Amino acid sequence: MSRPDAVVVGAGIAGLTVARLLSRHGRSVVVLEARDRIGGRVHTDRSDGTITDLGASWIHGIDDAPLFDAVRGFGMRSVEFTVGSYQPDSRPIAYYGPDGRRLDDAGAAAFAADVRDCDAHLSRRIADIGSGTSYAAAVEETLGAVGWSAERAERVREFLHHRTEEQYGVDARDLDAHGLDDDETLGDEVIFPDGYGVLADSLAVGLDIRLGHFVSRIEWGADGVAVHTDRGVVGGAVTVVTVPVGALKSGAIVIEPPLPEPVAGALGRLEMNDFEKIFLRFPEKFWDDDVYAIRRQGPAGAWWHSWYDLTALHGTPTVLTFAAADCARTIRGWDDARIVGSVLDALRDIYGDAVADPTQVQITRWQDDPFALGSYAYMTVGSTTADHDVLATPVGGVLHLAGEATWTDDPATVTAALMSGHRAACSILGRDIPIEDLWTPTQ
Numbered sequence: 001m002s003r004p005d006a007v008v009v010g011a012g013i014a015g016l017t018v019a020r021l022l023s024r025h026g027r028s029v030v031v032l033e034a035r036d037r038i039g040g041r042v043h044t045d046r047s048d049g050t051i052t053d054l055g056a057s058w059i060h061g062i063d064d065a066p067l068f069d070a071v072r073g074f075g076m077r078s079v080e081f082t083v084g085s086y087q088p089d090s091r092p093i094a095y096y097g098p099d100g101r102r103l104d105d106a107g108a109a110a111f112a113a114d115v116r117d118c119d120a121h122l123s124r125r126i127a128d129i130g131s132g133t134s135y136a137a138a139v140e141e142t143l144g145a146v147g148w149s150a151e152r153a154e155r156v157r158e159f160l161h162h163r164t165e166e167q168y169g170v171d172a173r174d175l176d177a178h179g180l181d182d183d184e185t186l187g188d189e190v191i192f193p194d195g196y197g198v199l200a201d202s203l204a205v206g207l208d209i210r211l212g213h214f215v216s217r218i219e220w221g222a223d224g225v226a227v228h229t230d231r232g233v234v235g236g237a238v239t240v241v242t243v244p245v246g247a248l249k250s251g252a253i254v255i256e257p258p259l260p261e262p263v264a265g266a267l268g269r270l271e272m273n274d275f276e277k278i279f280l281r282f283p284e285k286f287w288d289d290d291v292y293a294i295r296r297q298g299p300a301g302a303w304w305h306s307w308y309d310l311t312a313l314h315g316t317p318t319v320l321t322f323a324a325a326d327c328a329r330t331i332r333g334w335d336d337a338r339i340v341g342s343v344l345d346a347l348r349d350i351y352g353d354a355v356a357d358p359t360q361v362q363i364t365r366w367q368d369d370p371f372a373l374g375s376y377a378y379m380t381v382g383s384t385t386a387d388h389d390v391l392a393t394p395v396g397g398v399l400h401l402a403g404e405a406t407w408t409d410d411p412a413t414v415t416a417a418l419m420s421g422h423r424a425a426c427s428i429l430g431r432d433i434p435i436e437d438l439w440t441p442t443q
């Protein structure tokens with residue numbers, strides 16, 4: 001292929017989606033990927049006989065969800081796991097209070113009701129303000145208005161802060177109050193026993209994907225684009241750049257002429273977060289059966305507050321916990337043993353000697369990943385939800401940005417990556433095409 005119709009930068013879900021759709025609609029496409037693998041932040045590790053999703057795990061809501069249609073279309077198996085969006089009570093959760101004792105059913109229900117009550121007030125408060133207020137400040141205003149006791153308010157405050165950290169990997173003081181506006185979960189959530197990576201593998205079939213091609217410069221103009229890699233230049237009619245916001249802002253890719261407004265401004269207001277996953281596999285379960293998650297309240301849960309029981313995936317007793325914001329930044333300089341020791345101290349504070357040493361541990365290092373520089377983007381204070389879509393404004397008719405950060409409806413997700421890839425394909429083709437074209441067999 002001498003000069004492809006489209007040069008796609010990045011073989012994550014956004015890049016693979018746009019490439020597959022364009023190619024199915026008769027366009028020649030080359031995908032350039034810096035890593036030696038596809039999938040980007042959808043990364044299933046299959047070492048040591050285990051299947052572990054080191055990047056995305058969940059579809060956060062399967063109702064009216066093209067992503068769920070896609071995974072079903074590709075024949076992927078899924079398992080229901082609904083507390084992935086930090087819900088207070090949609091499934092059984094074992095809450096442990098600040099004193100380490102488990103809350104009884106009435107106590108847990110009362111707490112969840114408080115969260116939902118505060119959340120309703122908070123949503124109304126946020127709807128009334130523009131951008132420029134932090135989520136933490138909106139929480140304080142709301143808690144100040146409900147008039148609860150200090151202890152009752154503190155439990156809800158810490159829940160809302162932890163939800164922000166777990167959903168967006170950022171401290172609530174650094175997130176715009178509107179940063180969780182699109183964090184709605186419609187229907188059950190699911191995870192994938194065979195790995196989310198099967199989605200990337202399915203999308204990639206038949207595409208011209210060039211691994212190990214690091215893109216360092218993109219020139220664009222009326223004649224098309226020239227994409228420079230460490231292994232030569234690929235020219236094309238258009239380019240779709242799907243690299244994460246972190247990679248785009250780091251200067252690793254020079255765009256010439258530079259991105260104009262309004263794209264540049266929107267990019268400036270989004271930042272990559274600090275968020276890591278820690279998987280611990282144990283010889284046997286020490287936690288209660290039939291709970292989806294364990295949560296710790298109070299100061300002891302400042303860092304390690306939530307553990308998700310992934311045992312249903314493969315039968316091995318496994319919990320997943322997250323390091324976010326300050327915790328993620330602090331442990332960045334720690335070795336694995338120190339991180340595991342810290343997590344185990346927190347678990348033993350609840351379960352004591354019942355917590356054996358884990359048989360296997362996996363810890364992600366997305367903050368140090370040069371092709372991601374974080375896990376996903378969040379809205380800094382002063383940004384607007386529209387900044388996501390603005391980022392995808394076509395530049396000069398030849399340069400398109402796509403990827404999780406460019407989709408306002410459900411940013412920071414695999415859904416966003418998929419939908420943004422579909423939008424870029426429609427824009428390049430100059431007409432709407434059904435997203436079902438991704439998975440329906442060709443005639």
Ligand SMILES: Cc1cc2nc3c(=O)[nH]c(=O)nc-3n(C[C@H](O)[C@H](O)[C@H](O)COP(=O)(O)OP(=O)(O)OC[C@H]3O[C@@H](n4cnc5c(N)ncnc54)[C@H](O)[C@@H]3O)c2cc1C
Nearest residue numbers: 010012013014034040041056057058215403404413414417
């Ligand atoms: C720890 C973690 C947990 C997550 N959990 C969930 C979840 O449960 N559910 C959910 O929906 N989402 C989750 N996400 C977010 C989700 O993974 C991402 O939103 C989505 O995968 C992003 O896809 P993308 O195509 O936009 O970007 P990417 O997957 O990052 O793809 C971009 C590609 O560009 C490549 N690239 C970068 N720089 C260059 C360069 N200079 N030259 C060439 N190639 C380059 C990268 O290597 C990468 O392959 C999670 C992410 C992480 C990291």
